[in-house]
Amino acid sequence: MKTAELTQGTVTSRDGTEIGYYKTGQGPAVVVLHGSMESARSHRLLAEALADEFTVYLPDRRGRGLSGPHRPDHSVRTEIEDLEAVLIAAGADRAFGVSAGGAVVLEAARTLPALRQIALYEPAIVADGAPHRAWLARFDQEIARGDLAAGMVTSMFGFEMAPPFLKIMPRSLLRWMTEKMMAKEERQAPAGAITMRQLAPTIHAEGVIVAELAGTFDSFRAVDADVLLLGGTKGLPGLKPGRATLERVLPHCRRIEFDGFDHGSSSDPGGVNPSGSADAVRRVAAEVRAFFKQ
Known part of the structure; x- marks a missing residue:
């Protein structure tokens, strides 16, 4: 699969913050909203797989790449306003969201009637x-003193992303390993790449989003959009029960669980997604393409 050729653009969100995006392809517009510890460039392979039939917009969520910073009062509403600005500029009624980005897209579908179809990973x-x-308080303290590696360890446990074998390791060792991993990535990263060290402070906003939308399942009964709900059998265990509940409450929902796929299987391999693969992205993209063509 070749790398997508991307052009750049910007929109202005309701509070005046600039939201930058990359764009590729031709046809009806689809906006792809990335997840935690990702940026717009994390879904270049997915964009390439859709680009022959769709114009794909890849916005950087706040705090990353082409977009402006988070503000102290950042909330889910802020994220929806950012997404809405891109949707309007693109003329899009379709969106694909991953992880925290998927939560934003789902809430946007509840509050923005313009969204007709959404796919969520x-x-x-x-x-x-x-x-x-609870974990956000510790994370904020670690980031404030510049200990990004410790903050990433805290968020890994907070988001229940740690595999069982890591749970028995001393935190000091995990912090050391994380620091080494970030340093290695920075040495090997191409020019202009958005690294884990740059992304680490954005985790605060992800925790805010997850906490704010927690327990809101019944509100999604009001979603009129058609929903494609995707996940992997090796994805985050803490999110699988939520997909089962969403499948029950969403009025127009189709659910697919990919055997052997993990939480990063819709995203480009590399960086914080070492287990990703181009084949997994192609399989996810094939389902998303067929859904959006309905």
């Missing part, structure tokens, strides 16, 4: 937001 909707509010 492991949307970060959970039953209880209290655990996320």
Whole structure:
């Protein structure tokens, strides 16, 4: 699969913040909203797979790449306003969202009647937001003192992303390993790449989003859009119960679970997604393409 050729553009969100995006392809517009520890460039392979039939917009969510910074009062509403600005500029009524980006797209579909079809990969909707509010306090302290590696370890456990074998390792060792991993990535990253060290502070906003939308499943009964709900059998265990609940409450929903896929299987391999593969992206893209062509 060749790398998508991208052009750049910007829109202005309701609070005046610039939201930048990349664009590729031809045909009806689709906006792809990336997840945590990702940027617009994390879905270049997915964009390439859709580009012969759709014009794909890849916005950088706040705090990353082409877009402006988070503000102290950042919330789900802020994210929806950012997405809405891109949807209007693109003339899009279709969107694909991943993880926290998927949660934003789903909430946007509840509040923005313009969205007609949405596809979601492991949307970060959970039953209880209290655990996320608890770890955020420690994360903020670690980031404030410049200990990004410690903050990433805290968020890994907070988001329940740690595999079982890591749970028995001392935090000091995990912090050391994380620091080494970030340093290696920076040495090998091509010019202009958005690295884990740059992305680490954005995790605060992801935790805010997950906590804010936690337990809101019943509100999604009001979603009129057609929904394609995707996930993997090896995805985040904490998100799988939420998909089962969403499948029950969403009025127009089709669910697919990919055997052997994990939380990053819709995203480009590399960086924080070392287990990703181009083949997995192609399989996800094939389902998304068929859905959006309906």
